[in-house]
Amino acid sequence: MKTIGVFDSGFGGLTVLRELLPLIPDARYVYLGDTARLPYGSKSRETIARYAVSSARFLAEQGAELLVIACNTATALALDDIREALPNIPVVGVVRPGAESALAAVQSKGNTSASRVLVLATAATTQSGAYTRTLQSLGLRATEKACPLLVPLVEEGWIDPSPHASVTLDVLRIYLLEALEQAPDANVLLLGCTHYPLLKPLIETTLGTLHHPMKVIDSAEATARAVAALLPAQEGAAINAAPECIFYATDSIEKFQRLGSAFLRQPLPAVHLVDLGG
Amino acid sequence: MKTIGVFDSGFGGLTVLRELLPLIPDARYVYLGDTARLPYGSKSRETIARYAVSSARFLAEQGAELLVIACNTATALALDDIREALPNIPVVGVVRPGAESALAAVQSKGNTSASRVLVLATAATTQSGAYTRTLQSLGLRATEKACPLLVPLVEEGWIDPSPHASVTLDVLRIYLLEALEQAPDANVLLLGCTHYPLLKPLIETTLGTLHHPMKVIDSAEATARAVAALLPAQEGAAINAAPECIFYATDSIEKFQRLGSAFLRQPLPAVHLVDLGG
Numbered sequence: 001m002k003t004i005g006v007f008d009s010g011f012g013g014l015t016v017l018r019e020l021l022p023l024i025p026d027a028r029y030v031y032l033g034d035t036a037r038l039p040y041g042s043k044s045r046e047t048i049a050r051y052a053v054s055s056a057r058f059l060a061e062q063g064a065e066l067l068v069i070a071c072n073t074a075t076a077l078a079l080d081d082i083r084e085a086l087p088n089i090p091v092v093g094v095v096r097p098g099a100e101s102a103l104a105a106v107q108s109k110g111n112t113s114a115s116r117v118l119v120l121a122t123a124a125t126t127q128s129g130a131y132t133r134t135l136q137s138l139g140l141r142a143t144e145k146a147c148p149l150l151v152p153l154v155e156e157g158w159i160d161p162s163p164h165a166s167v168t169l170d171v172l173r174i175y176l177l178e179a180l181e182q183a184p185d186a187n188v189l190l191l192g193c194t195h196y197p198l199l200k201p202l203i204e205t206t207l208g209t210l211h212h213p214m215k216v217i218d219s220a221e222a223t224a225r226a227v228a229a230l231l232p233a234q235e236g237a238a239i240n241a242a243p244e245c246i247f248y249a250t251d252s253i254e255k256f257q258r259l260g261s262a263f264l265r266q267p268l269p270a271v272h273l274v275d276l277g278g
Numbered sequence: 279m280k281t282i283g284v285f286d287s288g289f290g291g292l293t294v295l296r297e298l299l300p301l302i303p304d305a306r307y308v309y310l311g312d313t314a315r316l317p318y319g320s321k322s323r324e325t326i327a328r329y330a331v332s333s334a335r336f337l338a339e340q341g342a343e344l345l346v347i348a349c350n351t352a353t354a355l356a357l358d359d360i361r362e363a364l365p366n367i368p369v370v371g372v373v374r375p376g377a378e379s380a381l382a383a384v385q386s387k388g389n390t391s392a393s394r395v396l397v398l399a400t401a402a403t404t405q406s407g408a409y410t411r412t413l414q415s416l417g418l419r420a421t422e423k424a425c426p427l428l429v430p431l432v433e434e435g436w437i438d439p440s441p442h443a444s445v446t447l448d449v450l451r452i453y454l455l456e457a458l459e460q461a462p463d464a465n466v467l468l469l470g471c472t473h474y475p476l477l478k479p480l481i482e483t484t485l486g487t488l489h490h491p492m493k494v495i496d497s498a499e500a501t502a503r504a505v506a507a508l509l510p511a512q513e514g515a516a517i518n519a520a521p522e523c524i525f526y527a528t529d530s531i532e533k534f535q536r537l538g539s540a541f542l543r544q545p546l547p548a549v550h551l552v553d554l555g556g
Contacts, residue, residue, distance in 0.1 A: 043313075043529050043530065047528075148430060148433070149427075149436075251322050252321065
């Protein structure tokens with residue numbers, strides 16, 4: 001049974017783990033949320049790379065034979081650094097699978113060359129240009145929009161069905177209006193942050209009120225499929241196995257358990273505190 | 279000439295430095311923003327103490343003979359740890375000066391026992407109960423309210439005169455309504471985070487629309503006075519000296535210079551990058 005390491009700066013990567021569990025049940029999962037040093041999205045490339053590499057090394061020490069970087073910011077800014085630091089372990093990020101999902105969505109409409117993908121992400125991810133480069137390599141045009149308030153709003157819980165979700169709708173309207181002014185021809189929306197799937201219903205509502213409906217896709221499911229493609233085909237008998245999951249966080253266990261269950265959509269078992277020296 | 283170390287998790291402490299410069303011009307200032315590990319306000323006591331102590335040690339190594347913890351979260355959760363780590367250096371936090379400012383505001387109205395101070399702060403600061411304990415020791419009643427979205431909104435620049443300040447007004451209305459439901463008798467509002475002075479006009483507007491006007495005070499000026507009280511009286515001749523300021527940050531210099539000048543209300547000189555091993 002393979003040990004799969006899943007890494008995020010915080011809780012967002014649990015949306016990727018949620019897709020991995022049913023697809024690859026015959027595995028042992030070790031999840032690390034680097035919550036003492038989050039958020040990564042507002043920091044510099046050098047700092048993000050240092051944090052991401054030390055986190056990846058920790059997962060390798062826990063026996064991870066395959067690493068999933070379930071964090072858009074760490075993927076966009078530090079994937080090469082992680083691969084260099086751990087040359088013997090396959091490393092899967094979320095940017096390429098997300099971009100490939102966008103391509104599939106565009107192809108299903110049959111008009112690749114006339115398409116433009118709008119990517120919502122953190123400041124650090126958009127500044128890296130990683131999504132634009134990857135989408136362009138697939139023949140797609142792209143516009144990236146930094147949305148620094150969305151992660152704090154999700155962490156505050158101001159999403160459906162909170163009565164304060166109206167504030168989040170106002171923020172989404174401002175960000176999407178600014179983005180569509182730059183990219184009026186956008187016809188696919190890619191969520192370039194693992195926190196954003198929790199905003200999907202509010203984003204779709206906002207696109208409706210702006211009379212600009214678009215298919216909204218995230219990279220969680222596509223990333224899980226990319227991981228499965230690296231592994232031998234799953235045995236039929238193993239499908240009902242309950243995968244073992246071990247959770248580590250670098251800060252407050254209590255907060256991780258409380259917020260984490262919203263992302264994973266199931267209660268979290270014990271979370272272990274780990275000090276990465278930050 | 280004394281060297282005064284000023285520490286914050288980020289830029290907010292510059293609102294305290296801004297008050298120190300005219301009050302104590304005959305000094306050398308070394309400022310550290312631990313921007314690679316911010317925000318502190320959402321993290322646990324243990325993590326905040328570890329970060330704050332390593333930051334304070336750095337300033338001591340730069341020659342600081344007096345330390346100003348210009349960060350409410352670090353003061354509320356780590357002041358004792360910092361004093362223990364650096365027993366030979368006087369350490370001034372922002373909580374007690376802020377509480378004393380609140381007392382002075384209440385006394386000017388002449389009704390101390392009938393007063394209640396409402397403190398707006400980060401989640402970590404409110405959870406510590408440091409403001410409530412300090413205000414109670416001065417004979418005041420207190421209610422603390424966590425406002426996790428205010429720091430991200432200030433850092434996004436959605437404050438006066440941004441057209442998006444209306445979102446910040448909505449957020450303030452939600453937080454203040456919730457707070458005043460718990461504390462309908464509050465008659466002084468204390469800003470328990472060094473980011474919040476930049477929100478003062480919006481907070482006063484919101485209190486007006488809620489028909490609950492209150493004096494809004496912050497701890498920056500009171501903290502500067504507490505520091506001055508520890509030093510020999512300033513020479514008249516030195517008042518026109520331009521204090522030397524050296525700035526360090528643990529992450530992105532560029533962002534520090536851009537945001538920092540809004541907090542200091544003057545352009546920042548060169549900012550030096552420092553690695554505290556995080």
